Amino acid sequence: MNRLVWSSALKKCALFALVIATASCSQDDSGVVIATVGDKKITQQQFDDYLVLKRIDKNRMDVVERHKEEFLRREALALAIEQHAAAGKNNLDMKKINAELNESRKDVLMGRYFEQYLNEQVSEEAVGNYYTANAEKYESKKVQVSHILVRVKAQATEQERQAKYTLAHQIHSELQSGESFESLVEKYSEDAISKKRAGGLGWISEGAIGPEFAKQAFEVLKAGQTSEPVMTQFGYHLVRLDEGPAVIKSHFNKVKGDIRYQLRKNAKDAEIERLLKATPVAQK
Numbered sequence: 328m329n330r331l332v333w334s335s336a337l338k339k340c341a342l343f344a345l346v347i348a349t350a351s352c353s354q355d356d357s358g359v360v361i362a363t364v365g366d367k368k369i370t371q372q373q374f375d376d377y378l379v380l381k382r383i384d385k386n387r388m389d390v391v392e393r394h395k396e397e398f399l400r401r402e403a404l405a406l407a408i409e410q411h412a413a414a415g416k417n418n419l420d421m422k423k424i425n426a427e428l429n430e431s432r433k434d435v436l437m438g439r440y441f442e443q444y445l446n447e448q449v450s451e452e453a454v455g456n457y458y459t460a461n462a463e464k465y466e467s468k469k470v471q472v473s474h475i476l477v478r479v480k481a482q483a484t485e486q487e488r489q490a491k492y493t494l495a496h497q498i499h500s501e502l503q504s505g506e507s508f509e510s511l512v513e514k515y516s517e518d519a520i521s522k523k524r525a526g527g528l529g530w531i532s533e534g535a536i537g538p539e540f541a542k543q544a545f546e547v548l549k550a551g552q553t554s555e556p557v558m559t560q561f562g563y564h565l566v567r568l569d570e571g572p573a574v575i576k577s578h579f580n581k582v583k584g585d586i587r588y589q590l591r592k593n594a595k596d597a598e599i600e601r602l603l604k605a606t607p608v609a610q611k
Contacts, residue, residue, distance in 0.1 A: 470571035473526035495556035495563035
């Protein structure tokens, strides 16, 4: 059967399968029957559920009627295709389709359940309470620093390293002689990003930088002082402590998304465990 003939036959099946019944005609255990599709009864409740799913205003009768026609038409088409498959008139693998439908059912069921459950369990108030009760988690010791970087490439020869070392100490000498830090940044620094901010790196958390750099910033220097050259994986740095050390607390608005994510994850994991314990699985 070619595609055109098949399409025509399918449409005829769909049209014959769709028989609209008035709401007052009959009623089954599921409620008022509004139509029959083949031998399948369609209730008002089923159609109402469809309207809710599609977010259709029930008060807009013209829209409702249009969607009812489409809803019933799709029911008829689906039934016609199933009947053709059962009669061996197409090559659809109904076992595979049913397996896909079953997995989709599980996905939708679990998705809707956990969406509702987590919205109830993890409220804005719960997120705020967690932030207040665990304030120390959102506090960190920070310093505001600037630097001048004399970059040393990983593959540099010993002679090149020595030249960089000499340059770094020359810069330090110029600083000691009265040259401004900002002018030396402009003249020598090889950190293109911080160079645009007069060497400024902003507020840096303890542990976010190399140990030698951190020692100068958090332990040795006082505000306004600049270190002698210190070596890190990037090269030689002259570190200036601009402000700090200070304990900085992250603002609630900055971390509430992370808190909500973690609380929802914890709640979901616990609920999954509870549900699985209530429904044991016994393999045979």
